[in-house]
Amino acid sequence: MYGRKNKSDQPLGCKECKQGLQEYLDGTLEKPESLRFFLHLRECTACQEEHDRLQGLFRMLESLPDHEVPADFDGAVLASVPYAAYQAMEPLRRDRVPVFLEEAFLPRFVRARVTRLVGLGVASVAMALALRGDGSVLLPVLIVTGLLPEIVVRLQGLGRRALETTRRAES
Amino acid sequence: MFDRHQDLKTIRRCKRGEEAAFAEILGRYRGAIYNLCYRMTRNSEDARDLGQEVFIKVFSLLDRFDENYAFSSWLFRIGTNHCIDHLRRNRLRFLSLDGGVGPDGEEYEFQLPDSGPGPDTVLQRKEALERLEEVISELPPHYKAITLLRHDQQLSYEEIAEILQLPLGTVKARIHRARNQIQQMLAARSYDI
Ligand SMILES: [Zn+2]
Numbered sequence: 001m002y003g004r005k006n007k008s009d010q011p012l013g014c015k016e017c018k019q020g021l022q023e024y025l026d027g028t029l030e031k032p033e034s035l036r037f038f039l040h041l042r043e044c045t046a047c048q049e050e051h052d053r054l055q056g057l058f059r060m061l062e063s064l065p066d067h068e069v070p071a072d073f074d075g076a077v078l079a080s081v082p083y084a085a086y087q088a089m090e091p092l093r094r095d096r097v098p099v100f101l102e103e104a105f106l107p108r109f110v111r112a113r114v115t116r117l118v119g120l121g122v123a124s125v126a127m128a129l130a131l132r133g134d135g136s137v138l139l140p141v142l143i144v145t146g147l148l149p150e151i152v153v154r155l156q157g158l159g160r161r162a163l164e165t166t167r168r169a170e171s
Numbered sequence: 172m173f174d175r176h177q178d179l180k181t182i183r184r185c186k187r188g189e190e191a192a193f194a195e196i197l198g199r200y201r202g203a204i205y206n207l208c209y210r211m212t213r214n215s216e217d218a219r220d221l222g223q224e225v226f227i228k229v230f231s232l233l234d235r236f237d238e239n240y241a242f243s244s245w246l247f248r249i250g251t252n253h254c255i256d257h258l259r260r261n262r263l264r265f266l267s268l269d270g271g272v273g274p275d276g277e278e279y280e281f282q283l284p285d286s287g288p289g290p291d292t293v294l295q296r297k298e299a300l301e302r303l304e305e306v307i308s309e310l311p312p313h314y315k316a317i318t319l320l321r322h323d324q325q326l327s328y329e330e331i332a333e334i335l336q337l338p339l340g341t342v343k344a345r346i347h348r349a350r351n352q353i354q355q356m357l358a359a360r361s362y363d364i
Binding site for chain 1: 185186187188190193194197201202205206209210215218219222223226227230231233234299300303304318322323325328343346347350353354357
């Protein structure tokens with residue numbers, strides 16, 4: 001296959017031209033390479049003839065006549081489709097939810113009731129302190145971290161319910 | 172060249188068992204698949220049977236279709252393999268020619284016949300196309316398939332590599348070899364195209 005590099009400053013020889021002619025016609029060569037072919041073909045009658053012959057073949061190959069599909073083609077195919085099986089499998093397929101909406105997507109300790117309650121407790125204490133005017137930078141961090149488990153678990157639930165609703169609306 | 176997104180939507184309807192969706196896929200691809208089978212076999216009855224079998228197979232295996240790939244690639248892969256298998260089963264037809272199918276059906280040495288019409292024969296375009304179809308039909312199955320995917324279906328090297336599950340370099344090399352062989356066969360028969 002034609003693929004040698006670092007020769008792009010030299011003019012193309014006939015041997016190289018013959019080897020790479022198919023790729024030149026396919027249009028898969030880099031621009032500078034392509035230019036070398038173009039220049040050589042302009043000068044060399046023998047390669048030009050070879051080029052025209054190959055191009056003629058490409059054109060012929062691309063214009064092979066289409067054969068008409070027999071009229072009864074679809075019947076046997078459509079009669080064989082297991083429609084009932086697909087319909088029966090549809091509910092199974094529908095029950096599947098995206099991975100990130102599956103409960104198991106979240107680590108068990110995040111989902112645990114204790115974690116969520118403790119988190120809420122920490123967050124509310126921190127919020128109370130913040131409201132009383134305690135200016136520590138630690139408080140916003142505690143609030144966010146405390147609320148996080150509860151929020152992600154609830155968002156997941158909401159996502160699942162939204163998905164169910166859209167699917168019911170679709171069918 | 173086929174609308175991948177549109178196909179995926181239709182395939183999802185097929186998976187729900189919607190009859191009209193299967194008819195849509197047939198409408199989109201029956202011509203391409205039938206013609207692939209026709210040119211692989213050069214026989215309209217074989218082409219009809221093979222084409223129908225390809226769709227029957229595809230329509231019963233939709234759950235195995237990987238939506239990360241284009242449906243057209245999957246369909247052409249099944250179609251191409253089905254035709255190649257058929258040709259191998261009917262290998263005798265090939266052995267009666269001057270060439271032979273190797274153990275893997277791949278390497279194939281053609282003894283070029285030196286008969287054929289004289290070099291001064293001027294053929295009409297229609298006749299020239301028939302000659303070309305004849306020559307293509309005598310290529311080894313793999314070369315035939317790759318030539319048809321490239322020139323008849325006008326697919327890119329990348330698409331063909333995905334369909335045949337071959338490295339890009341192998342696809343290019345095979346297409347080049349197939350074209351060289353076509354040229355040699357045409358020349359040996361003095362078929363001027
Ligand atoms: Zn030259």
